[in-house]
Amino acid sequence: MSDEPTVTPSRRRRVAPFIALAVAVLLAGLFVVLAGADASTDETAETPLLDRPAPEAVGELADGTTFDLARRKGDWVVLNFFQSSCVPCQQEHPDLVRFVEQQRALGPDGAKFYTVVYDDERPAVEEFFAEEGGDWPVVYDEDGSIAVGFGVAKVPETWIIDPNGIVRGRVISRVTADFLGSQLQVLQEQLS
Amino acid sequence: MSALKKWPAWVLLVFVVVAFLAVGATRDDGPSTPQERSDAIAQRVACPVCDGESVFESRNTASVNIRNRITELVNGGQASDDEIIADIEASFGGRILLVPKATGFDALVWALPVAALICAVAALAVTFRRWRRDAAAASDPTVEDRAMVAAALADEDP
Numbered sequence: 001m002s003d004e005p006t007v008t009p010s011r012r013r014r015v016a017p018f019i020a021l022a023v024a025v026l027l028a029g030l031f032v033v034l035a036g037a038d039a040s041t042d043e044t045a046e047t048p049l050l051d052r053p054a055p056e057a058v059g060e061l062a063d064g065t066t067f068d069l070a071r072r073k074g075d076w077v078v079l080n081f082f083q084s085s086c087v088p089c090q091q092e093h094p095d096l097v098r099f100v101e102q103q104r105a106l107g108p109d110g111a112k113f114y115t116v117v118y119d120d121e122r123p124a125v126e127e128f129f130a131e132e133g134g135d136w137p138v139v140y141d142e143d144g145s146i147a148v149g150f151g152v153a154k155v156p157e158t159w160i161i162d163p164n165g166i167v168r169g170r171v172i173s174r175v176t177a178d179f180l181g182s183q184l185q186v187l188q189e190q191l192s
Numbered sequence: 193m194s195a196l197k198k199w200p201a202w203v204l205l206v207f208v209v210v211a212f213l214a215v216g217a218t219r220d221d222g223p224s225t226p227q228e229r230s231d232a233i234a235q236r237v238a239c240p241v242c243d244g245e246s247v248f249e250s251r252n253t254a255s256v257n258i259r260n261r262i263t264e265l266v267n268g269g270q271a272s273d274d275e276i277i278a279d280i281e282a283s284f285g286g287r288i289l290l291v292p293k294a295t296g297f298d299a300l301v302w303a304l305p306v307a308a309l310i311c312a313v314a315a316l317a318v319t320f321r322r323w324r325r326d327a328a329a330a331s332d333p334t335v336e337d338r339a340m341v342a343a344a345l346a347d348e349d350p
Contacts, residue, residue: 148261
């Protein structure tokens with residue numbers, strides 16, 4: 001009776017490493033998953049649209065005509081998503097005025113600049129431009145389809161599209177004329 | 193004795209039948225109208241500017257825009273649910289998905305808990321088996337124990 005099977009230390013030594021290995025693999029997997037997870041506060045300008053054809057963007061211009069991004073091929077296009085009540089949008093506006101002037105000075109080689117209105121009323125937008133300046137085309141995205149196409153959830157955001165209609169850059173938050181101009185120049189040199 | 197041995201099988205059978213009946217009786221047949229389908233898809237998409245909310249629940253402008261896009265694609269009748277989700281993901285990236293995909297790296301999110309469960313059950317099984325063996329070994333009297341008891345009983349006998 002005394003020779004009944006019992007758990008010997010050697011048996012434990014055989015089983016323990018496998019259990020430890022399984023636990024270690026699970027912990028390592030969880031670590032990898034959690035380390036690779038996107039933190040909700042870790043906002044970047046990364047976008048799946050980069051170096052891909054720009055999404056469809058059709059809206060109405062202030063004069064009632066239709067804006068269609070697909071018909072702007074041949075030019076560098078800069079889209080700035082804007083809301084008149086957004087403070088960073090207001091802060092960057094003087095820089096945008098300067099940027100547009102710089103691009104117009106370049107003649108046909110200059111980028112074409114468009115404001116895309118994000119969740120705002122026409123009178124508020126018209127009043128803002130009347131007070132702050134800026135005579136470039138303003139696109140009204142009434143149904144939000146342009147914003148969804150570009151994955152825009154906050155403003156301001158600025159997108160750069162090359163003459164072939166490919167998305168080349170995205171800038172989230174406020175931009176300056178110098179930053180935007182230099183980014184555009186770098187992209188133009190890369191693709192020339 | 194044989195009836196006692198068989199009862200776990202009967203219990204298991206009854207449990208399985210009841211489970212099937214419960215699932216069958218309460219099973220959701222899925223969305224039946226375009227609006228329900230839009231809502232179901234919207235519940236799988238995260239609000240891009242809020243924490244832990246779907247675009248179905250959120251009243252944020254971005255969420256409203258995404259809901260409009262989903263409704264437009266559903267009403268178009270051309271795209272499947274997964275294609276609509278993929279359309280939104282193509283613009284906003286993978287962070288927009290509330291339910292991780294079951295393929296590629298994201299599949300770890302589904303596989304790891306199952307692996308953990310299997311490991312836990314296996315570990316419990318091994319532990320219980322060991323405890324039972326230890327208990328069995330401890331309850332069996334040794335030769336010395338028997339001799340001691342016999343001696344004690346002999347002492348008590350007149």
